[in-house]
Amino acid sequence: MSLISGKTVSEHASRDSCxxxxxxxxxxxxxxxxxxxxxxxxxxxxxxxxxxxAYEPIHPPDAITTNLPIEKHIGAVxxxxxxxxxxxxxxxxxxxxxxxxxxxxxDEILNLHDFEAVARRVLPDKAWAYYSSASDDxxxxxxxxxxxxxIWFRPRILRDVTSVDWSATILGQKSTxxxxxxxxxxxxxGHPDGELxxxxxxxxxxxTLASCSFDEIVDAAVPGQPLFVQLYVNRDRxxxxxxxxxxxxxxxxxxxxxxxxxQLGRREKDMRMKFVDDGAGAKVQxxxxxxxxxxxxxxxxxxxxxxxxxWKDIPxxxxxxxxxxxxxxxxxxxxxxxxxxxxxxxxxLSNHGGRxxxxxxxxxxxxxxxxxxxxxxxxxxxxxxxxxxxxxxRRASDVLKALALGASAVGIGRGFLYAFSSYGQExxxxxxxxxxxxxxxxMRLLGARNLSELVPEMVDASALHxxxxxxxxxxxxxxxxxxxxxxxxxxxxx
Numbered sequence: 001m002s003l004i005s006g007k008t009v010s011e012h013a014s015r016d017s018c019x020x021x022x023x024x025x026x027x028x029x030x031x032x033x034x035x036x037x038x039x040x041x042x043x044x045x046x047x048x049x050x051x052x053x054a055y056e057p058i059h060p061p062d063a064i065t066t067n068l069p070i071e072k073h074i075g076a077v078x079x080x081x082x083x084x085x086x087x088x089x090x091x092x093x094x095x096x097x098x099x100x101x102x103x104x105x106x107d108e109i110l111n112l113h114d115f116e117a118v119a120r121r122v123l124p125d126k127a128w129a130y131y132s133s134a135s136d137d138x139x140x141x142x143x144x145x146x147x148x149x150x151i152w153f154r155p156r157i158l159r160d161v162t163s164v165d166w167s168a169t170i171l172g173q174k175s176t177x178x179x180x181x182x183x184x185x186x187x188x189x190g191h192p193d194g195e196l197x198x199x200x201x202x203x204x205x206x207x208t209l210a211s212c213s214f215d216e217i218v219d220a221a222v223p224g225q226p227l228f229v230q231l232y233v234n235r236d237r238x239x240x241x242x243x244x245x246x247x248x249x250x251x252x253x254x255x256x257x258x259x260x261x262x263q264l265g266r267r268e269k270d271m272r273m274k275f276v277d278d279g280a281g282a283k284v285q286x287x288x289x290x291x292x293x294x295x296x297x298x299x300x301x302x303x304x305x306x307x308x309x310x311w312k313d314i315p316x317x318x319x320x321x322x323x324x325x326x327x328x329x330x331x332x333x334x335x336x337x338x339x340x341x342x343x344x345x346x347x348x349l350s351n352h353g354g355r356x357x358x359x360x361x362x363x364x365x366x367x368x369x370x371x372x373x374x375x376x377x378x379x380x381x382x383x384x385x386x387x388x389x390x391x392x393x394r395r396a397s398d399v400l401k402a403l404a405l406g407a408s409a410v411g412i413g414r415g416f417l418y419a420f421s422s423y424g425q426e427x428x429x430x431x432x433x434x435x436x437x438x439x440x441x442x443m444r445l446l447g448a449r450n451l452s453e454l455v456p457e458m459v460d461a462s463a464l465h466x467x468x469x470x471x472x473x474x475x476x477x478x479x480x481x482x483x484x485x486x487x488x489x490x491x492x493x494x
Contacts, residue, residue, distance in 0.1 A: 003077060004026050004075050006077060006081035006082040007081060010048040012028070013049070015030075016030070018030045018033060018043065019047070019074060020048075020049065021049065021051060021052065022052050022055050024077055024079060025065075026074040026076070026077050027072055029043055029068070050082055056188065057192075059211070062213045096124065100122050106426060106430050109427075109430055109434075111394070112395070113479075115418040115427060116415075117480050118418070118422040118423075119422045122421070123421055127421075128482075129273045130189060130270050130273075131190065131414065131421070133269035133355070134353065134355050135265030135267055135354065135355050136265070136268070138354065140354040140361075140362070141354025141355070142354070143361070143392075144353070144364075145392040145394070146392075148393075148401060150461075150463045150466065150471055151364075151401045151460065151464055152459065153458065154457065155445055156458065159447045160449070161448075166396075166436070166440070167451075168409055170203060170408070172324070175203050176436075177436070178399055178410060178451055179410055179412055179435065180203040180204070180411055181198050181204040181413070182353075182390050182411035183206065183208075185211075186210075187211045187420070188211035190417065190421030191420050191421055193425070195210045195211065195212045195217050197425045198416055199218075199221050200222065201428050204221075204227055204228070205227075205228040205256055205411070206227060206252070207230050208230055208243075208258075226253045229247045229255055230258060231244065231255060231258060232304070233305065235304060235306040244317075245320060247323070248323050252323065254323055254326060255317070255324065256326045256348065257327055259329045259330070260328070260330075260352055261305060261352060261356060262305070262309065263305070263307060265357065265358070268484060269482070272485065314342045315342075318343065324345035326386070327339050328348040328350055329350050330348065331360060331361065332366070332369075332370070333373035334373075336373055336387075337374070337377065340374065346408070347387055348411065349370060353390070363389040364389055364391070364401070364405075367387070368461060374387070381408070387408050388409055388410065390411030390412070393410055393415065395438055396439040399435075399439075400439075400442055400446065400454060403451060404456055
């Protein structure tokens with residue numbers, strides 16, 4: 001097949017006939033304009049031109065080839081005939097490059113808070129708004145962190161802690177840490193390699209809304225490395241079935257079904273950025289037209305999610321996969337018992353990083369009541385039913401508190417997200433080493449030689465349910481938290 005000239009592509013630069021170039025291939029997206037979740041404006045901006053630079057950070061590389069009918073794949077473009085797209089370097093870009101050059105060296109990064117502080121400075125404003133935002137008044141995201149400060153250690157002494165072991169087993173898979181990487185969306189907003197920075201290093205949960213393709217992420221894993229997959233259930237169950245079964249065929253070891261997001265929450269930092277005007281979108285929701293296009297990237301990328309998901313769907317999931325099924329987003333003992341009775345293999349006590357129902361309790365606070373309820377249904381711990389916790393974790397000491405109260409393992413999302421946004425894969429390696437050092441120190445000081453010696457008696461959780469008190473302020477977290485802003489006048493001089 002002959003190559004298509006850039007001149008020919010440029011003749012299709014209107015709403016009536018819209019061709020774009022992505023990764024040196026030409027596509028006819030005319031009929032897709034009004035269905036694009038990010039709106040037609042961003043596509044028309046690149047009509048008749050190379051759109052790769054705008055497309056790449058927020059779409060898996062195979063999104064367009066997978067979702068656009070084959071007859072709309074026009075062919076390869078002649079590279080010698082394309083007008084090179086010169087990206088305008090704005091003052092903000094220059095400032096970001098200067099900040100990247102001035103970052104603290106990695107050996108001066110002492111904790112996960114440091115990564116967050118660097119990310120806040122070096123990320124583009126829109127990316128920071130998407131990653132850091134939470135729902136409504138952002139009470140829950142702050143409570144997720146504060147809850148850990150209301151639990152106090154009760155260390156044991158005079159135990160031989162020459163050797164301490166913090167390795168764990170997560171869903172039958174050996175792990176060097178009692179930690180897995182929670183799913184976070186659109187990794188390429190923070191770093192060109194996106195989620196690949198995570199997959200190469202630690203037990204990782206592949207997000208439905210990744211910037212990299214599923215297979216790209218799996219291919220990046222080292223042999224034998226356990227991977228899990230997070231699932232937003234699609235309205236089209238055939239799409240969901242294909243995705244789940246493909247994940248299982250590729251060797252994924254667990255299916256985390258998100259159950260707390262029939263609709264994504266109102267994340268006002270993100271909404272104020274109007275991110276979708278820049279073409280936000282993800283592979284799985286292309287083709288939907290009933291999308292809020294002016295309320296931030298979170299609302300735009302959620303249009304495919306099925307709000308009808310219910311307990312009656314769990315038996316169906318058990319027929320399409322043999323992977324362990326984990327329900328992510330459980331908050332009450334009642335639902336924990338229903339999950340156990342439904343025959344799934346575990347739950348995640350999570351409020352979606354504070355991004356869903358604001359003023360919901362933290363997963364850590366819910367852990368006590370849920371473990372107590374599960375203990376009434378048989379031996380505890382239950383080897384066939386895992387209880388994970390996520391939200392607000394910044395220290396190994398946070399993980400140890402959750403494990404002592406009955407958690408099987410703990411998920412960390414933003415901590416690793418900020419690490420690779422700031423320093424790439426080296427940042428993630430450093431974050432893991434920081435956690436290892438903290439586990440070693442804290443387990444020795446606590447008098448626990450291995451995770452099985454972490455027992456409820458090692459913590460005082462009596463203040464956990466008190467949502468106000470005299471707990472010392474977490475100054476590092478408060479220093480990185482960006483308060484919400486109100487609507488502003490257009491002319492600052494008025």
